[in-house]
Amino acid sequence: MTENVRPATASAATDAVVEVRGVHYAVGRREIFAGLDLAVRRGRVTAIMGPSGTGKTTLLRLITGQIAPASGEVRVWGERVAHLGRRELFALRRRTGMLFQNGALLTDLDVFENVAFPVREHTNLPEPLIRELVLTKLHAVGLRGAARLMPSELSGGMARRVALARAVVMDPELLIYDEPFVGLDPISMGVIVRLIRQMNRVLGITSIVVSHDVHELAAIADDSYLLSQGRCVASGSPEDLRRSDSEVVRQFLDGVADGPVPFHYPAPDYRDELLGGTGRMRIGGRA
């Protein structure tokens, strides 16, 4: 079932930073994507939504060249990511920032050194300039005062903000957020939502936000894609999606347990399995 609320993919191709065309990808026998198409437009916040297990994080791994599709192509700034050599891939990643679900801070470095890490690795800037740069980014996320704390001393929300400061310290053109709202309290979530929007507006960054937090995404996304069963089943602005009467969109947005996306994982008949199981237990008991 495929329904595009608004056919954003084709019209966006000209100013697309990321283009995913006809991508197939499988893990073992399980098909994750079966002909996925989508485009991420320059300077916009694009939300990738979908139920758990639909391959949202896998899509990010395809976009960042960590894995290659079985067929189809993923282009970032016009380059076919799967065909890039190590040097070209690293050059592309230097233009990209990524915020991981758990922050992925380097645990043996303090907050300051975590943010300074990409700067030290890729530049020969003098120490005073690095200090200024890092403190500016930490100030932007409200954690300048936590510069000398270790990652183990941070709360989940603080770690996510430090990771965000690290992701933008090299002034990337594309910023990718993998489940940025997971496990955050309402205050931290509000801070992250505001920061994502601010980063996009102030720095002119193209942003991809992968999440299943519908309400938070609606507040910040310009474009949205809804993934289900290996395909993009709906796309458009959050408002377009809200107005959609597609079953799968309604089930996802309204949080209905059962529908096109089944509540139960495929299993044998419940009654047969229960009775069969009891029968075996009895036989076992008599034996």
Add this chain to the structure above:
Amino acid sequence: MSVVPARDGPITTILRRIGAVVVFLASILAQCVPALARPRLIVHQIYNAGARSLIIIMLCGLFVGMVLGLQGFDLLQRFGSEDALGVAAALGLLKELGPVVTALLFAGRAGTALTSEIGLMRTTDQLTAMQMMAVDPMQRVVAPRFIGGVFAMPLLAAIFSLVGLFGAQLVGVQMMGVDAGAFWSQMQGAVRLDDVQEGFIKSLVFGTACSLVAVYEGYHTEPTAAGVGLATTRTVVTSSVLTLLLDYILTAAFL
């Protein structure tokens, strides 16, 4: 022709694993030159693998030397040649016990620390985060730790042998009454530079093997809590067996 891939037998699995380790070693060696250009990282890892293992190495060296003193004295006394205790202890420690016991202790202390550290970095996405920042973890994380381990092992083995000799002297000379002059002069006369060289080469080879196993297991850890535990166990077992196997091969080669 069958389209279903056949399951690997044990020999194929072992060969595949050895191949993977060799490829991994080649990629570490390719990153060693850029890693050596950043001596602070290497020094930090020598400190982690070496200095932090010093207490256990010195303690075990002392006890091994003391046991060697006791056993050696008991054996040599039967032939009336207890004055040769210094030679026996020195050769035993420099050529055999120093490198081997140090490698076994290194596998248990520094090797497991390396594996669990890199394994946890894998589990918590730190290695992926580095790759996403266009930083090669092989160059930034693996190569410095490998080099640090290779450098630390001969130093630790030398300290082990030195403290072991002190232990043997303590028991042989101070407790059992072996003549101090005979103990040291016989040792000086009989121990050749070749013997020291043999111990040095052995400790260098063991250092390479143990460090390689530790970083390989850490880097290829299954990203779960159980995965880190299993990788750490495999590091100790593989490093220990490999040390003893290589010891036999090297001893045979030096004879």
